[in-house]
Amino acid sequence: MQLFSHRNRDSQPRTLPILRTLVLVVCAVALGAFGVLSLGAHPQVHAASWTQIWGDDFNGTNGTAPSSTNWRYDLGTGYGCAGCPNNWGTGEVESNTNSTANVYLDGSGHLAIKPIRDGSGNWTSGRIETQQTNFTPPAGGELAVEATIQQPNVSGAAAAGYWPAFWMLGSAFRGVYTNWPGIGEVDIMEDINGLSSEFGTLHCGVNPGGPCNETTGIGSGQHTVGGLQTAFHTYRVEIDRSVAPEQIRWYLDGSNFFTINANQVDATTWANAVDHSFFIILNVAMGGGFPAAFGGGPTGATQSGNPMLIDYVHVFTAGGCGTSCPTPTTAPTSTPSGSGFTQGVNAIGSNQAQFWFKPNGWTAGYAIVHYTIAGQGQQNVTMTYNSSTARWEFTAGGFAVGTTVTYAFTYSKGGTQYDTPTYSWTDGGGSATPTPTPITCSSGNFAEGVVNTGATAALPWFQPCGWTAGYVIIHYTIPGQVQQNVTMTYNSGTARWEYGINGLNAGQTLTFSFTYQKAGTQFDSGTYTWTHP
Known part of the structure; x- marks a missing residue:
């Protein structure tokens, strides 16, 4: 409005x-x-x-x-x-x-x-x-x-x-x-x-x-x-x-x-x-x-x-679409000119950091950064193109030395939208930093984890590595409560399945596992634990 x-x-x-x-x-x-x-x-x-x-x-x-x-x-x-x-x-x-x-x-x-x-x-x-x-x-x-x-x-x-x-x-x-x-x-x-x-x-x-x-x-x-x-x-x-x-x-x-x-x-x-x-x-x-x-x-x-x-x-x-979906859209490699990109994070001052995304020899229609500072909710921000540096940039506040941020990009290339892998970066108090290393996700397998999103909240996630899940269900138990079984939601911005959980207290341990569909067959993961800080 x-x-x-x-x-x-x-x-x-x-x-x-x-x-x-x-x-x-x-x-x-x-x-x-x-x-x-x-x-x-x-x-x-x-x-x-x-x-x-x-x-x-x-x-x-x-x-x-x-x-x-x-x-x-x-x-x-x-x-x-x-x-x-x-x-x-x-x-x-x-x-x-x-x-x-x-x-x-x-x-x-x-x-x-x-x-x-x-x-x-x-x-x-x-x-x-x-x-x-x-x-x-x-x-x-x-x-x-x-x-x-x-x-x-x-x-x-x-x-x-x-x-x-x-x-x-x-x-x-x-x-x-x-x-x-x-x-x-x-x-x-x-x-x-x-x-x-x-x-x-x-x-x-x-x-x-x-x-x-x-x-x-x-x-x-x-x-x-x-x-x-x-x-x-x-x-x-x-x-x-x-x-x-x-x-x-x-x-x-x-x-x-x-x-x-x-x-x-x-x-x-x-x-x-x-x-x-x-x-x-x-x-x-x-x-x-x-x-x-x-x-x-x-x-x-x-x-x-x-x-x-x-x-x-x-x-x-x-x-x-399960197995009938096209191969998930992931970022091209970051080396060949005209087909890839470079990206990174620079520490700026005492409490700010600048995310940047730079196409290599091509023009992006837009670039969106999806980032989560530890202990906070995910932010999704359309970046601004800086013609002086020939890259897309966004400066965020709320950082301190030792703060870890996970982030990914969504960008448009040739009229098609792509999602990058997820990266992590820790504020070391310096200025420019090298390109961060993506979170490990070996082909054919999956990665999983939990993001602390608040004093009583957490975001478990499940990320297929180079394949498409037909669905993902999380089974989780908060101490003193009965097990919950919930179908997770696919987040195209982070290229992973996510579900927000509330009602956790500091020091409580969340126990969870996943049921997922791969190539038409249902699988159950191992059981994991995560303790709310």
């Missing part, structure tokens, strides 16, 4: 993201050029054997906060970065809080996000994101993200300015905040002004204009269905990489009402926007460009205190 008034949308460029379809009135007119909207026959949810990989059913005591293991809050009126606009970039007027007055469990198995106007006319509301950023459509498979929601039960003049939404952003957005729309935004459900409607949209490419018609995006336009404010309805999006061309399909109560095909844009734009991991956002905005395009608000007649209710959010995957 980003500040972009309906009045001057053709002349004012937008530099930050989350602009979820703000000017969808244009989208409705331009629909025929960009998508397929089915208002007659209703194809049902695509047949597949789905495995739930994540979910929250919002069970808990009335008036308590949602799980901090699953959710994080967006606070105030913007991300606060250099280049981040105020009002979340959309012109919305509320300030988002972590108060249980705005975001709370209702005690009946629902999450409520409630906008409230105070006596001075100021609005507060809530906006939360999943902690996990690794919801990924597997190569040759499918990702489905679904929620059952009752939109705010208000209509007419009393609903002016209400803007409920259920949506996703590409994981590379987190921590950067200025790389929209190239990293992809999938709006699963939006409505405005109590219209009892559903809008589905993909944002991608460049802004303004570009292959995805930004800032409008490629959208369904207004899909009107009675009763969306007065009852629960199920909203779902499926990203399907098992078909050619790949598709994104939107469903309302099981009926497919809108589909986008990959060949509607160029291959690079699609891969950058879709073929990677995502995180999920739930919020109720008040005002902004999208409501303004349909009459405006909030006004003095707008009614305070009507929550969006969410019964559950579930994430599923299906399939995966």
